[in-house]
Amino acid sequence: MTKNLVIVESPAKAKTIEGYLGKDFTVRSSFGHVRDLPEKGIAIDVKNHFRPTYEINDDKKDLVNQLQQLAADAEVVWLATDDDREGEAISWHLKEALNLQENKTKRIVFREITKNAILNAIQSPRSLDLDLVNAQQARRILDRLVGYELSPVLWKKIKTGLSAGRVQSVAVRLIVEREREIEGFETKSSYKVSALFQVEKGKTLVAELPKNFDTEADALDFLNRCLNGVFKIKNLETKPAKRTPAPPFTTSTLQQEASRKLYFSVSKTMMIAQKLYESGKITYMRTDSTNLSEEALTKAATEITNSFGKQYLQTRRFKTKSDSAQEAHEAIRPTDFSVSSINDSRDEQRLYELIWKRAIASQMADAQLERTTATISINSPANGVLKEELIATGEVIKFDGFLRVYIESTDEDDEENKAMLPPLTIGQQLQLDNMKAVQRFSRPAARYTEASLVKKLEELGIGRPSTYAPTVSTVQQRGYVVKEDRDGKERSYREITLKNNSISTDSKKEIFGAEKAKLFPTDVAMIVNDFLVQYFPDVIDFKFTATVEKDFDEIAQGRMIWEEMLEKFYDGFHRKIENTDEIQRSSVGKSRSLGTHPETGEPVSVKLGKFGPYVQIGEMEDDVKPRFASLKKGQFMERLSLEEALELFKLPREIGSYEDKVMKVAIGKFGPYIQHDGKYYSLGKEDDPYSIDDERAIVIIQAKRKSDAEKSIKEFPGNPDVRILNGRFGPYIAIGKQNIKIPKSKDPKSLTLEECLELAKEADSKPKTGRFAKKGAAAKTTTKAATKTTKAAGEKSTSKKSTKTKK
Structure with a gap:
């Protein structure tokens, strides 16, 4: 008989804790929740105070039976799930599912898994906190109500398979609005002036003008006034400063x-x-x-x-x-x-x-610093002492303090990092090496990263620590947001240089706007967001969503009744759901007319289809079918122009011939490619399918042929479906879509066709485990290529089964 049964959430935690408690304690894991609302149906009795119907998850039924037997034999059952709302709810569900008796059930909590923490928790058990349970229930029920009633509205009015959520839809709104803010941003340019001075002993000093000039003419005028100028240290100001460490992590x-x-x-x-x-x-x-x-x-x-x-x-x-x-x-x-x-x-x-x-x-x-600011005057022979002055700043760390261990990062590109200034004195004359006025451009707010989106949600009071990561993952899984890198664009900028008392101007190029792991909304996100903003403003309102979070906190503190909170929300929400019957599907922005084709006069429009946005030329008629083209990466329905739409129909296009065979470039399901002699060759990230020429296409074809030749170790004319290839993890046998590992004792080059088929048969007969294992008939896949025989070779094989084996 087990004296003490301890139930935790995860097996890793169970193993650690069991080592601390000794032989009188048996520690088992619930593997998270054992009960939840069923996947299908609403499972909430709205008229009966929002009473939920919970069921034991299918994959947890055997586990629950095992825990029930252990609990029945135990003198005391210790519920040791996490010390938060979700953990409290898991303990409550365990108590209900296992029919635990009140007098033999104890709840313990700890915030770290150490021996002292565990033993102290055992010494100070408590009862279940039903206020925390109710706060979790209220969140779960409210989110089910929103998803269950609002998602079908999106299916009817926009597109099948869409979903909405109280927090996820607000997160999508933030990303959509940021994208529109960026697209609507009007870039302005100005000229930043900096000067490089040569100081004694080969040292240099960099100084800047504290203001920018609006125009090139203004910047040029300033540099002209600096011709033959005398530069001196007008003032040196040194002040003590400090840096304070950030708090520990949340x-x-x-x-x-x-x-x-x-x-x-x-x-x-x-x-x-x-x-x-x-x-x-x-x-x-x-x-x-x-x-x-x-x-x-x-x-x-x-x-x-x-x-x-x-x-x-x-x-x-x-x-x-x-x-x-x-x-x-x-x-x-x-x-x-x-x-x-x-x-x-x-x-x-x-x-x-x-x-x-x-x-x-x-x-x-604190880190103790000394910050020095040097003011540099400019005395021009033609203009006297200029009103403009240059500023050079630097700092010295007098005592490193916490900086010895850690420096916090920021999201800004221009993170403050001042270098130490060389020795300077007031009145010291400086030798100008060069002065530059460089054109710089204003930038819109940055697109969100996963982390900066979490930061914004937290600032708005939306979500809680347990919901940040699931929210960020959900908006990507549902197809509303994509996280990706995007290449920058090239632009020209002007640079004016004063050197050796001579001024020159130059035009240069730079790459701007490159994105790394940023969140971009999809067209679906924009359409759904606009629909929700128009017809369900409360659900997607930042303040409203934050208020709901505070209501959950009030329930957790026992200051609000959860059924009353849900009723207050649901009454108005459900009325809006009922009123959606009046919304015409055609009024939702799923299509937009772009104009007419300049040559044929056919209507051109952009629409949202089952597989994403596309452009259509013409209308469906008996004798003529319209033409379609998918949008390119980075294009949005709401700002696509007629010219951009027509550009999409330039593919597929012929770009010349090679080996007397035509080469065509097109875009397929897996991206742009070249078609040549019945084979397909993917374009590189740097290649534009709309501008690639025949020379570059030939290079791609030859490179792919070389790669394939190096990959192939051996082929069998008698059965072309069987090949021995060199893969990422070494040589392997490929039979159709099946890949078979070659034993280390075998030489890949000397294998015969019969040996390859025999290895495939052996691999197929082994028990299937891991992520590729299937139950029942699903495991009995048949690979025709493995048993394909040719009369010319006369091979015989009795193997009818094969399993995909991960290389």
Whole structure:
């Protein structure tokens, strides 16, 4: 008989905790939720105070039976799920699903998986917090109501398969509005003036004019007035300054900094943080608090004093700005400050070190700086002392403090990083090497990254630590947002240079607007967003959504009844749903007329279809069918011009011949390609299908042939479907779409056709495991190529089954 059964959420956590508790405790995992609303149907009795109907997940039924047996035999059942709303709800569902008795059920919580934390939790159990459970239920039910009632409206009025969500739709709105802000931005240019001076002992000094000139004429006039000028240090001002460390990580700040420094996606950051938490290395990773416990402050102080010296210690107690933050919880920190690095996977090491550095730095002394500003006067023989003055700035670190461990990154490109100035004195004359006035252009607000979108949602009070990563993932999975890199565009700029008392002007080129891992809305996102803004303004309103989050907080604190909160929301929302019957499908912006074809007079329009946006020339008639073309990457329905639309119909196009065979370029499902002699050759990222010429096409064809030749080890004329190829992970046998690993004991070049077929038969007979395993009849796939025989060769094979094997 088991004395104590402890149920946690994840198997990794169970393994760690079982090692701390000893032989009287059996620790098992629930693998997350065991009950939820069913996938199909609304499962909510709206008229009966929004009562939900929960069911045990199909993949958890066996697990629940096992836990029921263990719980029945145990003297005490300890529910040890996470210390937040979701964790509380999981414990409540376990209690209900396992029919646990009140007198033998105890709830324990901890924010770190260490021996002391676990043993302390066992010593101070509590009962289930139904206010937290109700807050989670209210969120789950409200989100189900919104999705279940609003999504079908989108199917009827826009496109089948669309979805809407209380938080995801607001996130999409932010991305759509930012895209339109960028597209509507009017770029203005100005001229930035900088000067390079030669100082004693080969040192240099860079100074800038504090203002920009609006026009090239103004900038040229200034440089003309500087001809033969005398440049002197007019004033030197030195002031002490300091830098203060950032607080320890919350969920959102960890996601932002891991994105900037480690280039992790939001979901990757949370996945790795989960592993670190479950292995006992960091505290709980879903938190909006910057608070550290007194025990943590003491341990951090000891580590700082021992490693860096007492002068580096400055204990701080941070107060979270968010009203909804739970101050009883801690920020994300290492469980043991004396461990500065770990020997886990590289990604886990990097994230752990980031968390350790941030937490340690938050308790270290300010960095003491000395900032120097040099003002440089200009005395022109022709114009006297100019009113304009140049400024040079620099700083010296007098005491590094927390900078010895950690420097916080920002989203800005022009992060402040001032160099130290060379020795200067007032009245010192400077030798001008050159002065330049360079044309610079104003920039719109940057597109969102995953991390900056999380930051914006947090600023607006939308979502909570547990919802940021799922929201960012959902808007991409539903096809509303794509995360991708985009190449910049070329533009010209002007540069005016004063050197050796002579002025020259030049036109140069630069690449601007390149994007790295940015979030772009799709056409579907724009249409759905506009529809929701027009007909469901409350659901997609920033303030309203933030207010709903505060209502959940009020429920969690026991200050609001969850059924009343839902009723208040649902009454108005459901009326709007009912009124959508009056909305005409044709009034939703799924198509737009672009004009008429200049040669044929046919109507040209852009439409949203089942597989995305496309341009159509002509109308469907009995004898003539319209022509269609898909939009290019980066084009949007709402701003596509007639000229851009007609350009799309230039493909496919012939671009010459090679080996007496025509070469055509076109765009297919997998991107632009060249068609030649019945074969297809993909274009590179740098190739434009609308402008590529025959010379470049031949280079691509030859390169692909060379690559294929190097890949092929052996072929069999008697059965061309069987080949031995050289792949990424070494040689393998390819039979149709089936890939078979070659044993190390076999020489790929000496294999016969019979041996290849025999290896395929052996691979097919092995038990299927892992992600490629299928149940029942689905596992019995038949690959005709494996059994294909030719009369000329006379091969015989009895193998009828094959399984795709990952190379």
